[in-house]
Amino acid sequence: MIEVETGKQAASRAARLDAVFAALADPTRRAIIERLSRREARVTEVAEPFHMSLNAVSKHIRVLEASGVVERRRKGRDHILSINTRSLDEVDGWILRVRGYWEKRLDAMERLLRELKKDHKLRPKDRKHGSR
Amino acid sequence: MIEVETGKQAASRAARLDAVFAALADPTRRAIIERLSRREARVTEVAEPFHMSLNAVSKHIRVLEASGVVERRRKGRDHILSINTRSLDEVDGWILRVRGYWEKRLDAMERLLRELKKDHKLRPKDRKHGSR
Numbered sequence: 001m002i003e004v005e006t007g008k009q010a011a012s013r014a015a016r017l018d019a020v021f022a023a024l025a026d027p028t029r030r031a032i033i034e035r036l037s038r039r040e041a042r043v044t045e046v047a048e049p050f051h052m053s054l055n056a057v058s059k060h061i062r063v064l065e066a067s068g069v070v071e072r073r074r075k076g077r078d079h080i081l082s083i084n085t086r087s088l089d090e091v092d093g094w095i096l097r098v099r100g101y102w103e104k105r106l107d108a109m110e111r112l113l114r115e116l117k118k119d120h121k122l123r124p125k126d127r128k129h130g131s132r
Numbered sequence: 133m134i135e136v137e138t139g140k141q142a143a144s145r146a147a148r149l150d151a152v153f154a155a156l157a158d159p160t161r162r163a164i165i166e167r168l169s170r171r172e173a174r175v176t177e178v179a180e181p182f183h184m185s186l187n188a189v190s191k192h193i194r195v196l197e198a199s200g201v202v203e204r205r206r207k208g209r210d211h212i213l214s215i216n217t218r219s220l221d222e223v224d225g226w227i228l229r230v231r232g233y234w235e236k237r238l239d240a241m242e243r244l245l246r247e248l249k250k251d252h253k254l255r256p257k258d259r260k261h262g263s264r
Contacts, residue, residue, distance in 0.1 A: 014159045021157035027146045030226070037230040085231055092231070094162070095224045098169040099217050 020091050023067035029060050033083060040082035152223050155199035161192050165201060165215060172214035
């Protein structure tokens with residue numbers, strides 16, 4: 001499935017995975033994501049629980065925005081932050097792939113198809129002439 | 133579930149997540165993991181497809197080993213590398229959690245329990261006296 005990508009697509013996908021994994025490799029940034037996973041929030045609300053300056057938290061938020069994991073929109077004078085789950089889906093898809101999740105699913109499907117085929121071979125006349 | 137962790141356990145879990153996410157934030161290291169996800173391999177086999185020195189690849193392998201994603205064992209004179217899927221499970225669990233996967237599952241279970249309870253209240257005598 002992955003092989004049909006062009007070189008350019010593969011390169012930009014790799015760059016996205018680099019950015020998302022790097023963004024998640026920090027406990028403050030993961031805590032921000034955990035906070036936003038409950039509900040979207042203003043920048044000041046997100047910064048509140050941390051023992052650091054608003055400026056320091058803002059830097060972490062910018063890293064998350066650059067990676068595509070967090071999105072910002074304006075609502076009047078407020079900046080509302082929310083999670084973009086699609087970027088997490090891509091990362092999760094990669095992990096499931098290397099853990100062999102999809103192979104196991106495809107293997108199970110192949111076994112099923114083989115059994116159906118065997119079943120079909122054992123009684124080919126059933127299909128040719130019909131039984132109803 | 134996560135809340136019952138002690139502070140020390142939470143800190144070491146955070147450190148493990150930091151290390152695994154950082155290890156995955158590099159295309160060469162992800163390619164090594166993809167290679168090992170098909171089957172375990174010797175260091176030289178892993179290094180072969182890359183246009184870089186064995187020393188450069190070895191550095192990437194050491195980062196993967198330090199993160200716990202890759203394990204090394206000796207087999208005679210060879211060093212065999214393989215994936216430790218448990219470390220990937222932890223990372224995957226974190227992603228599923230912030231994507232609200234478990235909340236959705238727990239919500240579904242809660243709904244089911246509520247319905248079973250309602251059902252039980254509507255006909256309590258069925259259970260007291262039995263029907264068989």
